[in-house]
Amino acid sequence: xxxxxxxxxxxxxxxxxxxxxxxxxxxxxxxxxxxxxxxxxxxxxxxxxxxxxxxxxxxxxxxxxxxxxxxxxxxxxxxxxxxxxxxxxxxxxxxxxxxxxxxxxxxxxxxxxxxxxxxxxxxxxxxxxxxxxxxxxxxxxxxxxxxxxxxxxxxxxxxxxxxxxxxxxxxxxxxxxxxxxxxxxxxxxxxxxxxxxxxxxxxxxxxxxxxxxxxxxxxxxxxxxxxxxxxxxxxxxxxxxxxxxxxxxxxxxxxxxxxxxxxxxxxxxxxxxxxxxxxxxxxxxxxxxxxxxxxxxxxxxxxxxxxxxxxxxxxxxxxxxxxxxxxxxxxxxxxxxxxxxxxxxxxxxxxx
Amino acid sequence: xxxxxxxxxxxxxxxxxxxxxxxxxxxxxxxxxxxxxxxxxxxxxxxxxxxxxxxxxxxxxxxxxxxxxxxxxxxxxxxxxxxxxxxxxxxxxxxxxxxxxxxxxxxxxxxxxxxxxxxxxxxxxxxxxxxxxxxxxxxxxxxxxxxxxxxxxxxxxxxxxxxxxxxxxxxxxxxxxxxxxxxxxxxxxxxxxxxxxxxxxxxxxxxxxxxxxxxxxxxxxxxxxxxxxxxxxxxxxxxxxxxxxxxxxxxxxxxxxxxxxxxxxxxxxxxxxxxxxxxxxxxxxxxxxxxxxxxxxxxxxxxxxxxxxxxxxxxxxxxxxxxxxxxxxxxxxxxxxxxxxxxxxxxxxxxx
Numbered sequence: 001x002x003x004x005x006x007x008x009x010x011x012x013x014x015x016x017x018x019x020x021x022x023x024x025x026x027x028x029x030x031x032x033x034x035x036x037x038x039x040x041x042x043x044x045x046x047x048x049x050x051x052x053x054x055x056x057x058x059x060x061x062x063x064x065x066x067x068x069x070x071x072x073x074x075x076x077x078x079x080x081x082x083x084x085x086x087x088x089x090x091x092x093x094x095x096x097x098x099x100x101x102x103x104x105x106x107x108x109x110x111x112x113x114x115x116x117x118x119x120x121x122x123x124x125x126x127x128x129x130x131x132x133x134x135x136x137x138x139x140x141x142x143x144x145x146x147x148x149x150x151x152x153x154x155x156x157x158x159x160x161x162x163x164x165x166x167x168x169x170x171x172x173x174x175x176x177x178x179x180x181x182x183x184x185x186x187x188x189x190x191x192x193x194x195x196x197x198x199x200x201x202x203x204x205x206x207x208x209x210x211x212x213x214x215x216x217x218x219x220x221x222x223x224x225x226x227x228x229x230x231x232x233x234x235x236x237x238x239x240x241x242x243x244x245x246x247x248x249x250x251x252x253x254x255x256x257x258x259x260x261x262x263x264x265x266x267x268x269x270x271x272x273x274x275x276x277x278x279x280x281x282x283x284x285x286x287x288x289x290x291x292x293x294x295x296x297x298x299x300x301x302x303x304x305x306x307x308x309x310x311x312x313x314x315x316x317x318x319x320x321x322x323x324x325x326x327x328x329x330x331x332x333x334x335x336x337x338x339x340x341x342x343x344x345x346x347x348x349x350x351x352x
Numbered sequence: 353x354x355x356x357x358x359x360x361x362x363x364x365x366x367x368x369x370x371x372x373x374x375x376x377x378x379x380x381x382x383x384x385x386x387x388x389x390x391x392x393x394x395x396x397x398x399x400x401x402x403x404x405x406x407x408x409x410x411x412x413x414x415x416x417x418x419x420x421x422x423x424x425x426x427x428x429x430x431x432x433x434x435x436x437x438x439x440x441x442x443x444x445x446x447x448x449x450x451x452x453x454x455x456x457x458x459x460x461x462x463x464x465x466x467x468x469x470x471x472x473x474x475x476x477x478x479x480x481x482x483x484x485x486x487x488x489x490x491x492x493x494x495x496x497x498x499x500x501x502x503x504x505x506x507x508x509x510x511x512x513x514x515x516x517x518x519x520x521x522x523x524x525x526x527x528x529x530x531x532x533x534x535x536x537x538x539x540x541x542x543x544x545x546x547x548x549x550x551x552x553x554x555x556x557x558x559x560x561x562x563x564x565x566x567x568x569x570x571x572x573x574x575x576x577x578x579x580x581x582x583x584x585x586x587x588x589x590x591x592x593x594x595x596x597x598x599x600x601x602x603x604x605x606x607x608x609x610x611x612x613x614x615x616x617x618x619x620x621x622x623x624x625x626x627x628x629x630x631x632x633x634x635x636x637x638x639x640x641x642x643x644x645x646x647x648x649x650x651x652x653x654x655x656x657x658x659x660x661x662x663x664x665x666x667x668x669x670x671x672x673x674x675x676x677x678x679x680x681x682x683x684x685x686x687x688x689x690x691x692x693x694x695x696x697x698x699x700x701x702x703x704x
Contacts, residue, residue, distance in 0.1 A: 031515045036515035038515075158691060158695065159691075161691075161694065161695070162383075162687070162690060162691045162695075163388035298676070301650070301653045303648070303671060304671055315501075315687045316677060318656075318678065319656055319658055319678040320677060322675070323674070324673075324674040325668060325671060325673040325674055332667060335514070339510060339511075339513075339514045343510065343513070343514075347699075350699075350703055351703070
């Protein structure tokens, strides 16, 4: 754990060349410049447009070159991982790449991922992955997939490993939606808030990816599955007021939500209640809804784009456990990924 | 992690026969009755008055018999641990027992503890312990020493292991003090609140142990040392308004604080500010003070006897990471201890 007992480096394949990858490489460089050993040796770098497999001290240039390849040059959505690779870091958002996680684990590699499509999509894929995680839990690092590394996924797995009975997991899991519903005051149209968030760079390029709940849906599945609950495909109810069309004009689809969301104010319980999109999981009951929260609700006590996750269990029956903090951004995501990678590699090295 | 890959049982010595020990044994029994394997085999049970070393299925009766020994029969404050013991659980509050932790680690045993005197007392003892923890981090489990298992100590060690620069740790670390300063409204004397808490069983038998800050002092040292800061002996400034005499009459010593605490209301910044005893650690600057917190401060947003711990770091610069939840009680402490014991034993078994 401490620098004194540092381990031999892991050979690393990095998939994805976007903002998180750039932040990760910058963090590793900064740590090394401070004398902190980072036992990772890049041997492969890839995105959907290309791959380079030689080791290089010059990550930045390679990354920039790969990132600059034209989008149209999509020739290899799931690059073949070099035999020497011990640790794969998946920073893509690709379903095809996530479909490879289980195979990489089967080959004895460590997989660290910010890609929510591994445990956040179909039940069948999640179960296959879970079998690998049960056999060697340290070899799958996915802290970055929910709450940008607040530690909720790991905490739930720890509780599960100790036989704790969890009654409910609830969370404000999207920093973008948190910001949007904080901002929305029922006067201007909701879609105007979305336009504002979009201009500030707080949404995905297509804001329907945030507003429609697809991102929260994956996070909810990941949390519920971490505690051992089976979430069937199509087993999560999403508030119809969030259901976006998928037409040619994203803004028209967003504007179509305005009336339904405006009607929320008719349900406002008190003047100081706060609106939030809350994901709630109980065994067999999974839902994402727009809720009015009283101001003393832990999920209402946030700021900015903070995430908040609440766990009620046998141990935390009377008062819940609450994890709260910034839940978005390339730097935080990269830090969670790096932490998972180092933790996993040290654990693997101890198996020796 | 999952039941499918369960390990062979650890031979266990349990030190302490109080409420936490009873809660721990009840939890193990309940888990087993639910079919959850708990790989622990009790071979030694001890308190300051006695020890029994035969394995027995009847923990309850043995524990009750040891707990019932008259207090005057103190014959062995630091029982000799049987050679076969692989895992020692220290649920005492004994400084003499904590002084043995390093030796037990040196002998290759796992030590799991709710006893704050290990890393919470002298710098010299903490440094010796830390050297063992650096060499084999999984072999010292002390989640229960701060926040009854909210995970703050572990989170700080994880951040340290990844080279994260922490700027500040702040916390409401005593459920008792949290309750007391929530209750106190400047009208009745502070000592009247303490009497009320005492009657409700919320304080130590001698309430000066809570009010004087000794418990918070140890917790602050443990958190600061977890991130790698050296806290010198006498290196923590404690608010003089909390400094209790140690005379023959505890209630007279408590009542002597009334005037100083009443004067706090002259500093009240706003009507909705909340009083709390806050421990703050920055590198080289460690203090425990009574503070007026604005209502939107994460440390003010608690209920009941909740603990709240806030971490500001490079990663959590703009918005802090906040851990919050119930921070006291035998059941919670026992659950944290059991979790540490199982996690440590599984990690040790993987080294195999």
